[in-house]
Amino acid sequence: MRSRTLFLILTITVLAVVLAAYSFVILGIPCGVGEKQVSITEEQAIETGRVFLDSRNYTTGNVLSVTLEEMNPHYYFYWHELFGLERPDVGDTELSWFVEFEQAENAGHWFLVCVAAHAGEIVGGSQCR
Numbered sequence: 001m002r003s004r005t006l007f008l009i010l011t012i013t014v015l016a017v018v019l020a021a022y023s024f025v026i027l028g029i030p031c032g033v034g035e036k037q038v039s040i041t042e043e044q045a046i047e048t049g050r051v052f053l054d055s056r057n058y059t060t061g062n063v064l065s066v067t068l069e070e071m072n073p074h075y076y077f078y079w080h081e082l083f084g085l086e087r088p089d090v091g092d093t094e095l096s097w098f099v100e101f102e103q104a105e106n107a108g109h110w111f112l113v114c115v116a117a118h119a120g121e122i123v124g125g126s127q128c129r
Contacts, residue, residue, distance in 0.1 A: 045097035049113035
């Protein structure tokens with residue numbers, strides 16, 4: 001009986017996660033993650049990152065990866081410090097799209113841009129030099 005209950009709980013949890021992902025990715029309906037809303041799509045995050053870098057003469061190539069995750073403070077404000085930009089107001093953790101681009105002019109190297117999932121602003125990143 002106990003294993004049947006655990007199986008049922010696990011099945012319901014998996015279905016809830018799949019439904020939340022489907023509603024956001026397929027239907028474009030924002031879903032809550034913690035206290036933040038995910039209102040920026042993956043495609044919008046890619047475009048935001050590409051425009052941000054390309055407009056500063058950091059030419060982007062192909063998209064290498066895109067993930068949605070809580071941002072480690074280690075990545076906060078990298079681009080802001082590099083370009084002398086004002087820092088956005090963020091909390092201890094920030095749900096962000098991590099968009100990794102290939103460097104168009106330096107094969108094998110990458111740029112990482114972290115885009116806030118609720119507001120669409122650049123909140124951090126890094127690069128391979």
